Amino acid sequence: MTTIAVLGAGKIGEALLSGLLHGGWSTADLMFTERYPQRCEELTARHGVRAVSVPDAAATADVLVVAVKPQDIEPLLGELSPVLKPGALVVSLCAGLPTKLFERELPEGTPVVRVMPNTPMLVGEAMSAISAGAHARPEHLELVEGLLGSVGKVLRVPESQQDAVTALSGSGPAYFFFLVEAMIDAGILLGLPRAVAAQLIIQSAVGAATMLADSGEHPVTLREAVTSPAGTTIMAVRELERHGVRAALLAAIEAARDRSEELGRAHD
Numbered sequence: 001m002t003t004i005a006v007l008g009a010g011k012i013g014e015a016l017l018s019g020l021l022h023g024g025w026s027t028a029d030l031m032f033t034e035r036y037p038q039r040c041e042e043l044t045a046r047h048g049v050r051a052v053s054v055p056d057a058a059a060t061a062d063v064l065v066v067a068v069k070p071q072d073i074e075p076l077l078g079e080l081s082p083v084l085k086p087g088a089l090v091v092s093l094c095a096g097l098p099t100k101l102f103e104r105e106l107p108e109g110t111p112v113v114r115v116m117p118n119t120p121m122l123v124g125e126a127m128s129a130i131s132a133g134a135h136a137r138p139e140h141l142e143l144v145e146g147l148l149g150s151v152g153k154v155l156r157v158p159e160s161q162q163d164a165v166t167a168l169s170g171s172g173p174a175y176f177f178f179l180v181e182a183m184i185d186a187g188i189l190l191g192l193p194r195a196v197a198a199q200l201i202i203q204s205a206v207g208a209a210t211m212l213a214d215s216g217e218h219p220v221t222l223r224e225a226v227t228s229p230a231g232t233t234i235m236a237v238r239e240l241e242r243h244g245v246r247a248a249l250l251a252a253i254e255a256a257r258d259r260s261e262e263l264g265r266a267h268d
C-alpha cells in the first residue's frame with residue numbers, strides 16, 4: 001500500500017487530504033506535517049489523519065506532496081533532503097516552481113512531478129495539470145493521476161505549458177467569480193434584491209457549467225441555442241462585443257501567463 005504525506009496542510013493540502021479520504025484512502029496510509037501544534041490537533045480532530053514531523057514523513061512515506069507556499073519551499077527542501085527515503089516520489093503543488101528546483105535541492109535521481117491544481121479541489125472538482133520532472137517515470141505519473149483523480153480531473157501537459165495552465169485553470173476560478181460578481185451587480189442595477197440576483201446567477205452558472213461538461217457541445221453551439229433572432233440575448237451579446245469582453249479575456253489571461261513566467265524566473 002502506498003503511504004502519502006502532505007507537507008503543509010493549508011487550504012490546498014487539507015483539501016487534498018479530505019479528497020483522498022472521500023476517495024477511499026485509509027487514515028492509516030495518510031499523514032501530514034504542519035508548523036503549529038494547534039493546527040495539527042485541529043486537522044487530526046477533523047480528518048483522523050496523524051500529524052508527523054518532516055523527518056518522520058520522509059522516513060516512512062512513499063509519496064511526499066509538497067503544499068507549502070512557494071516562498072516557504074527552500075527551508076522545507078533543506079529539511080527534507082538529508083532524510084528523504086530513496087525512491088520516494090515528490091509531488092509539488094507549488095505554483096510556478098520548476099521541477100529542476102526540486103531536483104537541484106533533493107538527492108540525485110529523486111522523481112518529481114509538478115502539479116498545477118485549482119481551488120475547486122475544496123469541493124472535489126479540481127482541474128489539475130501534471131508534468132514529469134527529469135527522473136519521473138510513467139508509473140509515477142499514473143500514481144499522481146490516481147491521487148488527484150480523487151479530487152477532480154487530471155491532465156498531463158509538458159512542463160513548458162505550466163505557465164499557460166496557471167493562467168487558464170489555476171487562476172480560472174477567479175475569472176468566473178469575477179463574472180458572477182459583475183452579473184449580480186447587473187441584477188442590482190435592474191432593481192432585483194441582491195439575494196435574488198445571486199441565486200439566479202449562481203444557479204445559471206452551475207447549470208451552464210453542467211451543460212458544458214455533460215453535453216460535449218462546443219460553447220458556441222450552446223450559446224447559439226439561446227440566441228434567437230432579434231431576441232434579448234443577441235442585444236446583450238452585441239454589448240459584450242462592443243465593450244471588447246473577448247479581447248479583455250485574451251489580454252487578461254496572457255498577462256497572467258506572463259506573471260507566472262516572471263515568478264518562475266525568480267527561482268532560477
Ligand SMILES: NC(=O)c1ccc[n+]([C@@H]2O[C@H](COP(=O)([O-])OP(=O)(O)OC[C@H]3O[C@@H](n4cnc5c(N)ncnc54)[C@H](OP(=O)(O)O)[C@@H]3O)[C@@H](O)[C@H]2O)c1
Pocket residue numbers: 007008009010011012013033034035036054067068069070072075076093094095096116117118119170
Ligand atoms: N490556493 C490556491 O488557489 C492554489 C492553487 C494552485 C496551487 N496552489 C499552491 O498550493 C500551495 C499551497 O497553497 P495554499 O493556498 O494551500 O497555502 P496555505 O493555506 O498557506 O498552506 C500552506 C501551509 O503550509 C504550512 N507550512 C509552511 N511551511 C511549512 C513547513 N516547513 N512544514 C510544514 N508546514 C509548513 C503553512 O503553515 P503557516 O500557516 O504556519 O505558514 C500553511 O498551513 C502553494 O504553493 C500554492 O502555490 C494554491
